[in-house]
Amino acid sequence: MKMAINQITLNNLTLRQAAEEIAKAGIGGISVWSDKVMAEGIATSKAIICDLGLEVSGVCLAGLFTQKGIEGAAGQIDASRRAIDMAAELGAGSIITVVGGLLPDSKSHDEARAVAFDALAVTLEHARGTGVVLSLESLHPMYSPDWSVISTLKDANDWCDRLGPGTSVAVDTYHVWWDKTAPAEIARAGAAAQLTDFHISDWLMQTESLLRDRGIPGEGVIDNAAWADHMIAAGHTGWVEVEIFSSRIWAMPPGQALSKIVAGCRTCLGDRVL
């Protein structure tokens, strides 16, 4: 697998700054976030990435269909369509899709799942016309209230099966590492040729924040090498992308952060990563 950096890992930088740091660190891929691309302009972003010899390894983010309530779902679908079009212009094959958490003023996961599923089906019609695959990312259960009512790879695979072509599954070790059914679900996604994205980071034993305290691979207790092996066995030949939400990393000089990340990945993954 080739190494890539998800732009959130360098969250304080613009797209141009992040791309320059990633290229300087000798890493070949950047996964971009739509707000940062929009801030720079799509054509400019594409030129920056291309001129630095980088590839777009992934795009974030479509979805969050439930975040603004049932009335707000149409607006979220529109925003997702724009993000999908952006992904297509950047030449990306897929876009990370996070379906959203509970509806405002509701405590029902079932209701949120129904709204999210319907919105996803509508969004998929548009995505199919662009060739961009919607890559469903299941998030850790601790994010089920606010970010994703899809909490397991099994649910992501089930949704792909129900929705059909144009959908796939994204695997992030931070979200799935606790789940003993996850290896079989990775194999299932691979067998269905619906396995597109692989994100890694680490779980710190003393996690201080639910959202902003992930570790660099090697700092915590996730066996990223074992998960990489599951991905490779399932046929994944694309990128391994480091995605770290961390106030600590964001406060570091970016060159230093990337140097620690490259060293951590090499130690954890060995020759699984180029």
Next chain:
Amino acid sequence: MKMAINQITLNNLTLRQAAEEIAKAGIGGISVWSDKVMAEGIATSKAIICDLGLEVSGVCLAGLFTQKGIEGAAGQIDASRRAIDMAAELGAGSIITVVGGLLPDSKSHDEARAVAFDALAVTLEHARGTGVVLSLESLHPMYSPDWSVISTLKDANDWCDRLGPGTSVAVDTYHVWWDKTAPAEIARAGAAAQLTDFHISDWLMQTESLLRDRGIPGEGVIDNAAWADHMIAAGHTGWVEVEIFSSRIWAMPPGQALSKIVAGCRTCLGDRVL
């Protein structure tokens, strides 16, 4: 169901202080922690609880078999045996059993599960002689690294099936509310007559700490009424126990905390609670 308070909710108080506050608030049950009982003495604890007209609704804690490594498992089994004997002396029917997280210096959930399962089987032999049931509590996946490699009710039920008589399942809404398979697993435990404990609290939308920021029922996004209905439908007729790990609640005057808890439970649960 009758209302009870888990002693951790009043973590800064001794057993005597906690029991007095709980009785003063008109609540009928107290779930005790073994360290607090040991500090007061078992016979004294029993007399305090009895004299105040309270019942022991539950006992914490057996298990944590993996916490001190493979070499330390024997010591953890011994400690669990003592806690089980204490539960028997207090007249409790079951003891909450949390199996433990990853082994020190290991990243393998599989390895931890194997060690925990074997230790549990040994502990169960002792428990059977006392009549105290080992009530397996699955914890939220965010506690899988340090507290419990059983992260779902399905796993707790599967372990009960493998271990046989003398085991049961504890349901805590904070741990299971994200899991869409949980209602069916509650029904499964009820049908197998292995459903003994029911804990509630709430998930705060802006959770600040993984361990010490639970909410009072009604403050957050868990539909505790729906979960109570699942428990009642599965045949649970015992206690509904409020267990809140919260620095905020611990800093409140205990009478005020209990008054908020009683009001919250009445509003959330209506006539499901006496």
